[in-house]
Amino acid sequence: MSINDNIQQLFRASIDTKQQAQAVVTEPIARSIGLMVAALRRGNKILSCGNGGSAADAQHFAAELVCRFERERPELAAIALTTDTSALTAIANDYDFSEVFAKQIRALGQADDLLLAISTSGNSPSVVQAVEAAHHKGLQVVALTGRDGGRIGELLQGSDIEIRVPSKVTARIQEVHLLAIHCFCHQIDEELFG
Numbered sequence: 148m149s150i151n152d153n154i155q156q157l158f159r160a161s162i163d164t165k166q167q168a169q170a171v172v173t174e175p176i177a178r179s180i181g182l183m184v185a186a187l188r189r190g191n192k193i194l195s196c197g198n199g200g201s202a203a204d205a206q207h208f209a210a211e212l213v214c215r216f217e218r219e220r221p222e223l224a225a226i227a228l229t230t231d232t233s234a235l236t237a238i239a240n241d242y243d244f245s246e247v248f249a250k251q252i253r254a255l256g257q258a259d260d261l262l263l264a265i266s267t268s269g270n271s272p273s274v275v276q277a278v279e280a281a282h283h284k285g286l287q288v289v290a291l292t293g294r295d296g297g298r299i300g301e302l303l304q305g306s307d308i309e310i311r312v313p314s315k316v317t318a319r320i321q322e323v324h325l326l327a328i329h330c331f332c333h334q335i336d337e338e339l340f341g
């Protein structure tokens with residue numbers, strides 16, 4: 148296949164995954180926005196985490212809340228747990244990489260804050276431990292997952308929400324995660340600022 152054929156095939160695969168996802172993720176995305184808006188309204192914050200491309204997504208989301216999305220509005224409280232290289236390297240070096248987010252959640256998380264946990268497999272140990280730490284500290288969890296939801300899908304409880312993309316391909320799952328993040332940002336602004 149030519150390079151153009153390959154590119155067009157990737158576009159089609161991304162479009163197909165988004166169409167299949169739309170039917171199943173709209174409702175959990177809407178419920179997640181409700182939790183996020185309620186947390187921000189009561190003065191709580193949103194923490195976000197993930198590895199690799201999902202680390203970038205976690206940062207992308209926090210930056211849009213703290214800075215702005217599509218309109219001018221007051222700053223919103225969000226922290227990506229993927230950005231403090233001193234904390235990340237110390238925790239990974241002195242303890243274990245699987246603790247990099249959990250230790251920050253135990254340090255920074257307060258009851259009724261919300262954790263946005265991002266993992267396409269649902270099985271990354273650092274994100275699994277983040278969800279466990281969030282539960283211990285009384286944070287609500289919104290999880291962006293894929294495949295079969297993995298260990299994170301099994302761990303969620305109570306008012307937690309899983310947004311599981313129906314795909315087994317990491318890149319396609321990430322493409323839907325980013326769209327979900329932009330849905331969060333758009334609708335949080337709508338709900339909070341009209």
Ligand SMILES: O=C(CO)[C@@H](O)[C@H](O)[C@H](O)[C@H](O)COP(=O)(O)O
Nearest residue numbers: 198199200201266267268271317318
């Ligand atoms: O962006 C990509 C692949 O598209 C990679 O960097 C990917 O995020 C990494 O392999 C992650 O470690 C995968 O972790 P996870 O999504 O299974 O939690």
Ligand SMILES: [Zn+2]
Nearest residue numbers: 200317318321
């Ligand atoms: Zn990627």
